[in-house]
Amino acid sequence: MSILLLVLAAFFLPLFPASVVFNRLAAANDHLGVRLALFVLWPQIGVLLILWSDLAVAPGLIAAWALLSALLYAFRMLTVREVGRWSAMLASSAWPLAWLYALQTPGVANLVAFTLALTVAPVLMLLVCAALTTRLEAAYTGLHGGLARDLPRLSGVIVVTTLAAMALPLFPGFFALLAVLGGATLWMAIGILLTWLLWSWAGVRLLEGTVFGPRSGPIAADLTVLAAWGLSLLIGVIVAGGLAWTGGAL
Amino acid sequence: MIELQWLIPLLPFVAALLVHLLSGRPGQQVARLSVALNLVVVILAAYQLFHYIAADTGPQWAALAGGWVSLQIDPLSAIMALVVSGISLVVHIYSVRYMVEEPGYGRFFMLLDLMTGSILLMVVAGDLITLLVAWHLIGVMLYFLLGHNTEPPRTQRYAFWTFIAYRLGDLPLVLAAVILFQTYGVLDFPTLFERIAAMPDARTFMDLPVTGSVAFLVALAAFAKSAQFPLHVWLPYTMEGPTPVSALMHAGIVNAGGIIINRFAPVFVHSSEILHLLFVVGLLTALIGSVLMLTQNDIKKALGYSTMGQMGFMVMEAGAGAFALAIFHLIAHGVFKGTLFLNAGNVINAARRHDGVPNEPLYDFLVERKSAPTRLPWLMIAAVTLIVPLAILVMVHAWAAQDFFQQQGAIVLLFFGWVAGVQVLFSAYRLDTENPLRMMALIILSFTVVVVGYVVVGHTFEAFLYPDAAFRAALYSAASIHELTFNMLVVLLAIIMVLGWMGAYFTRVRRPPADEGNGSTWLILYSLFSRELYVADVCERVTARLLDLSKRLNVWLRWS
Structure with missing residues (x-):
């Protein structure tokens, strides 16, 4: 039973090749609301399944599988140009780390919060994808570059979201990675750090293909001041939430 | 006066926020606001240093209520806070007029303030987490400062090189912090260093010594941040950024390696082998940096390699056990290199007025009536x-x-x-x-x-x-x-x-006459050095291969 639950969980906290299902589902739905619900709920189902199962069945195998999945998707992110697929691959790279965290037997609330912390960046990236699609008809990196010149507010949001995707301070992903590293073995730590490095590389490539470079593509309207403030507030709340969850360790 | 220490990293962040909110205002008002707040930071840092010396209270440490973040004041943080804020203030003042015609004037000052705040936070950090946050932020801010001119692809490419090199330096420090936390169970520096002194022989992964492993990882982090061979490739190419950023980087940011090595001196004191490694890498970097500097025909790249050589000397000094001298060196280097960069415009103007080519001795003898040398x-x-x-x-x-x-x-x-x-x-x-x-x-x-x-x-x-x-x-x-x-x-x-x-x-x-044939060995050496030992070429080739592999994997797995 426990093994069956673990196999099932491999679809929701996606481990390759079961992760293909999530990526296909994410690509199949264009509606923003459906996508957001999918990104938020999908990994939490995996968390529930993990909590019901017994990870002690094969901890070494699970850890290795989760790490390789995280690395594989992080590596593949380097050359993905469609922002929607990019965020799905980011999620497919980040969520397997919840398995590693679960192996350290944290509390239920901590595991849920950990998975949410790793969900924040892909969800924000979905919002960016929607904003780009609305204005430029497609959210492809390298297709309509140099947005910083004409769309400074949208560019600012893309930059901040990409920093969240790279799990840089003070975003929740940064503290989530520190939390999982705190109890990691050497090989686990090296694998996580490599994944983290690949996220950074992929993030910079995304910025180079959207925000920076010579301006190309159709004329488009920038985000309204209200929308920019709204997104800034949302990001501020997310950062504060992350700090509230992980802070106070000294 | 540990309470005042909080203001030193905080004020630049406040300045950045104010500059962002008021960036719509015309003229140089936001820049002057930024300069004013940085001036306050310099005064505070100077006061803290002199008070530390005069009051002789010894190092102090404080955390925010709830244990969110902590700072300390000790000789290293006191002196470096003054140096960093001083150099930053000069760069701020210089930038007020220098950057005024550039697009993104307000954004530039916001980033400059964020960078200053990040470096100051690193300098005064009182625990591992605060240090890691600051250490990561420095690389991020530098990336955006170097890529301030958002359009030229060259600028973005070299900003990316710097960012990745800095990320390579971030991750070993994370691993070092993990090992220290797992072994000693604390995050704050005073308790951590007490425990290290009490238990220097503790073991970690694969039964490796904790102090040796941590020292090695800290050294790796320092190598990447301070452009030690072979992680130096990014440094000579950072001249694509605005001149004030070059000045700040070569005078301040690149010194982060020396600061972090000194911060972890209580670890290095138990790690002889790693000190030897520092010496060897520093020596190699100093030699290669100096040789590459001499063979460059681009003066900006030559300056970059000069910094690399100086950083090599700094790391070598630490490897020889002269930790304080490494800090003294980085301060001296920061002052003269900052002056060189900020004075570059004057040098160019002077060169336009006078070509600087010396007279022929015969001209001096016949026309100016000077006796022969x-x-x-x-x-x-x-x-x-x-x-x-x-x-x-x-x-x-x-x-x-x-x-x-x-x-x-x-x-x-x-x-x-x-x-x-x-x-x-x-x-x-x-x-x-x-x-x-x-x-x-x-x-x-x-x-x-x-x-x-x-x-x-x-x-x-x-x-x-x-x-x-x-x-x-x-x-x-x-x-x-x-x-x-x-x-x-x-x-x-x-x-x-x-x-x-x-x-x-x-x-x-x-x-020897100019047309005398040189040996093939010298020609090979010259081509090797003029192509910067092909390190950048190898990196580019490896990058292209990795991207190609990633693309093939995506095609093979149908992008899902």
């Missing part, structure tokens, strides 16, 4: 060149600190001081002058003044930074190697140096 006998010059710097260095050090010569690290530093002194005199001999004796006497006098100043300030600085004499001695002792090996190495290096100088002298005397 004379030279001293080479044997006399060789003796003076080799002996006088050594005598000056030994006498001044003996006067400043009697027990200085007992440490191998001190001998190493003297050796390099001697090499530098000989080089100065050797260069002076090659100058064409009417009165070579006077010229030589003046240069020896200047050298003596420099050595006296450097030694006196250096020893005072060392006593301030590391007041515990036993700890200073332990650092030198940890950096030592077997005495016979050390003596043989010094003699061997001295012989190589002297042979090199003789070779250079006789090559100059012989004056």
Whole structure:
């Protein structure tokens, strides 16, 4: 039973090749609301399944599988140009780390919060994808570059979201990675750090293909001041939430 | 006055926020606001330093209520806060007019403030998490500052190189923090270093020593941030960014490696092998940086390699056990390199007015009625060149600190001081002058003044930074190697140096014709150095291969 639950969980906290299902589902739905619900709920189902199962069945195998999945998707992110697929691959790279965290037997609330912390960046990236699609008809990196010149507010949001995707301070992903590293073995730590490095590389490539470079593509309207403030507030709340969850360790 | 210490990193962040909110205002108002707040930071940092010295309260540590973030004031944080904020203020003032016609004027000042705040946070951080946050932020801010001009692809490419190199430096520090936390169970520096001193032989993954492993990881982090070979590729290409950013980077940011090594001095004191590694990597970097600097025909790249060489010396000094001297060096280097960059515009203007090409000796003789240059006998010059710097260095050090010569690290530093002194005199001999004796006497006098100043300030600085004499001695002792090996190495290096100088002298005397064929070995060496040892090319090739593999995987797995 426990093994069956673990196999099932491999679809929701996606481990390759079961992760293909999530990526296909994410690509199949264009509606923003459906996508957001999918990104938020999908990994939490995996968390529930993990909590019901017994990870002690094969901890070494699970850890290795989760790490390789995280690395594989992080590596593949380097050359993905469609922002929607990019965020799905980011999620497919980040969520397997919840398995590693679960192996350290944290509390239920901590595991849920950990998975949410790793969900924040892909969800924000979905919002960016929607904003780009609305204005430029497609959210492809390298297709309509140099947005910083004409769309400074949208560019600012893309930059901040990409920093969240790279799990840089003070975003929740940064503290989530520190939390999982705190109890990691050497090989686990090296694998996580490599994944983290690949996220950074992929993030910079995304910025180079959207925000920076010579301006190309159709004329488009920038985000309204209200929308920019709204997104800034949302990001501020997310950062504060992350700090509230992980802070106070000294 | 630990309470005031909070304001030092906080004010630049406040300045960044205000600049962002008020960036719509016309003119230079936001820049002046940023300058004013940075001036307050400098005054605060100066007050903190002088109060620390005057009150003699010793290091202090404080955390926010709830244990969110902590800061400390100790000699390293006090002196570096003043240096960083001082250099940043100069760069701010310079940028007010320099950047005024650039697009994104307000954004530039916001990023400059964020960068200043991040470096100051790193300098005063009182625990591992705060240090990691600041360490990561420095790389991010530098990326955006270097890529301030968002359109040229070259700018973005080199900003990316810097960012990735900095990320490579971030991750070892994370691993070091993980090992320290897993072993000692604390995050704050005072308790952590107490526990390390109490349990220096603790073991970690694969039964490796904790101190050695952490020192190695901290060294890796420092190598990436301070452009040590082979992680130096990004540094010469950072000139694509605005000049004030180059100044801030070469004068301040690149010194982060030296600061982090000093911060973890209580770990390095138990890690002799890693100190030796620092010495070797530093020496290699100094040599390669200097050679590459000499073979570049692009003056900006040459300046970049000059910084690389200086960073190599700084790391080498730490490897010799002279941790305080490394900080002294980075401050001195920061001041002169910052001046060089910020003065670049004046130099260009001066070059436009006067080409700087010296007159032919025949013109001087016939038109300006100057007598022909004379030279001293080479044997006399060789003796003076080799002996006088050594005598000056030994006498001044003996006067400043009697027990200085007992440490191998001190001998190493003297050796390099001697090499530098000989080089100065050797260069002076090659100058064409009417009165070579006077010229030589003046240069020896200047050298003596420099050595006296450097030694006196250096020893005072060392006593301030590391007041515990036993700890200073332990650092030198940890950096030592077997005495016979050390003596043989010094003699061997001295012989190589002297042979090199003789070779250079006789090559100059012989004056081979320009069209004389050079050996193929020299040509290969020249092409190797002029192509910067192909390190950048290899990195680009590897990058392209990895991206190609990633693309193939995506196609094979149908992008899902």
